Amino acid sequence: MTQQQTPPTLGMGLSPANPEYQKDPFTLLDDVREQGRAVYDELFGRYIVGRFEDVQQILNDRDLNVDPRKADESSFMANFRRRFTDDTREPSMLFLDPPDHDRLRGLVTRAFTPRSIEQMRGRIGEIANELIDKVEGQSSFDLMKAFCQPYPTIVIAEMLGVDPNDQADFKRWTDDGVAAGFDPFAGEEKQQRAKVAREQLETYLRKAIAERRAEPKDDLITALLHAEDEGNFFNDEEVVSMVALLLGAGNVTTTDLLGNGLKNLLQQPDQVQILRDNPSLITNAIEEMLRYEGPVTFTGRIAVDERELAGCPMHRGQSVTLAIGAANYDPRLHKDPHKFDVTREDIDHLAFGGGRRYCLGAPLARLEAQIGLETLLTRFPNLRMPEQELVWKTVPGFRGLEKLIVEV
Template sequence: MRRSSGWRGSAMTETATNEVPLGIQLTPLNPEYQRDPFSLLDRVREAGRVIWDEQFGRWLVARFEDVHAILNDRDLLVDPRKANDKSFNAMFRQRLLGEDREPSMLCQDPPAHTRLRGLVSKAFTPRAIERMRPRIEEIANELCDRVEGQERFDLMTAFCQPYPTIVIAEMLGVDPKDQADFKRWTDDSVAAGFDPFASEEVRQRAMRAGEELQAYLRRVIAERRAEPRDDLITAMLRAEENGDFLNDEEVLSMIGLLLAAGNVTTTDLLGNGMKNLLQHPDQAQLLRERPELIENAVEEMLRYEGPVTFSGRIVPDDRVIAGCPMQKGDSITVALGGANYDPRLHKDPHKFDVTREDIDHVAFGGGRRYCLGAPLARLEAQIGVRVLLERFPTMRLAQQELKWKRVPGFRGLEELWVEV
């Protein structure tokens, strides 16, 4: 069964003098990488502890012990404004932040990050998430009802995409009559933000949707200040620590982070997980026969093909990391997918096994930046997978070629056609 990410291996003494093996392109534009990033990351991981990626001007780390240590290093930074101009992070600075905009909590360093996370944690509690369990199950069944009787449908459009959006909308207290607009605004605004190759038309639509969504949420925040309710927005407005509260713009930023990072990753966790179950029908049947394995199965889904493949850190000063001398402002990219396939930790890492024991993974990151929404994502995945397997016992893949999103650092399907 799953255990916390506290593994420690034997100390490694290799030096980091290697570069990315010739011919490997770790980009979604590479068809080989899109088909199977994990085999390419195997080659990177075995080439050395720390690998220099000349193409993107970054250090790559893919061994579990080193990835775990870097994720838990409290000195390392994430604010892309602190990266060297030639580093990988600088490429995304304008896109993520613009010149004047403050970064979201995801891209902030202490003390700002510590303050925001402390306040938000008081609202986004495990108890609040657990209270949603019955309603999450209802939502999963309602989505299945919509495709009942259809012989063939796209599981991403029918279930994996709307499911987490509806859940978070209800947690936020979005009025049912507004949920269709809320989903459209969310889908359109997130589409361009997570696709650096989006067309100008998609970008313009995303900009308009983002403006409409922000205007709507500002109205809701104002309403909750005047008339509090039992929802997540009210909880964030009420969250207090030593007399400190979140202001309206900070609440708005946190909602945006939940919608972008939370919805997309949960959608891809479900899509990837169901794809792997359908590609391994013996494992799907085992889950139907032994539903008590569902929690373990979700951890294996996270390890085997989690929604986030890379995470970044920035070196705060000249220092040695994982045996490699680095300079202030250098960018480190940790390959979460490579670490989760490290044979030093997992036997037969390329085998999808819902009964795997002692599953350890870094799919949710680690340290002070461990994913705040992990309990909700786990609960949604456990309920969603179980309901789908129960409602559609003969579900099978209806396509041979899979189409993956072209989003750096993420792993998710454009569509997943199934027959039932």
């Protein structure tokens, strides 16, 4: 390999603070990946790993930690991830290590099962159609606002068993709570709104839990309360935290998968035509959407002891950033990685992470994306995207559009 002449962009340059990164993170991430297997990012005290094989191996390494309290004091994991946790209570499973992670994950998988997701199939199609009915007659609209944003929130609200009369409040708490919760660039007002929204959501969930303890229903909240794994059960606060995690981890990501994916598809009308001619390729197209511009660009791990990761010696507490957005463009695995191709064969990507923390919601996200795309293509035979300046969200580590104007 030829020696890189200029050093790759690191630090804040690999964040939404850099307009060049906002426009095209994947080219900047190519430079990082090709610089070396583990590239040190001085500003954030972290190594960035971007080659597919290395990222996959680290995701599969069962010894590594994620709890930010175990990271070097001034490191990326400690600083950035601390924002997503609150010192006054136990973090969600997303930031816990074994044995706590194993216990909580073991329980949630008893309730949030592939069967419970598959049971929603018919209703997911109805929800997609109901959202499209609302924009009937309009020749142009914001697809994010009309479809991609509300769609996953309504699906999960119905799975949880949220009363239809409460759905508008539920959606507002979810949107406001998540919007600022994950965004360090959020202003004071947005953060305050997020805090209030989270408190209201938790109050609502505590009431819903008490009601189901008194009178069980056929819904996900009841299933979580009854989930049993080797004599273990969730307590009420753990159910509140788990539901908040499902909403936080699941809604924005699914919204962004659809938004980014449709943007990429509509920018290449020949690709849209391929799907119209071969609807059976839609599931493959979703995998290409996940690879090409998945909603999660980075995740992280913390070294537990002195060991080599990606060929580099690490010390205990060292933050390691896994650049999913670099791995999914690794030319060692993907032919012509910057080409968006719905017919690409054997698509392998790390958009849902891997190993013991592999995305719990992947089957739901895939099902929603598949039904969403099918429904949009069927209901809008002339769906297209006019010229527009794309505005990206400012949440580090995530990739999603604020707005996507379409014409029908």
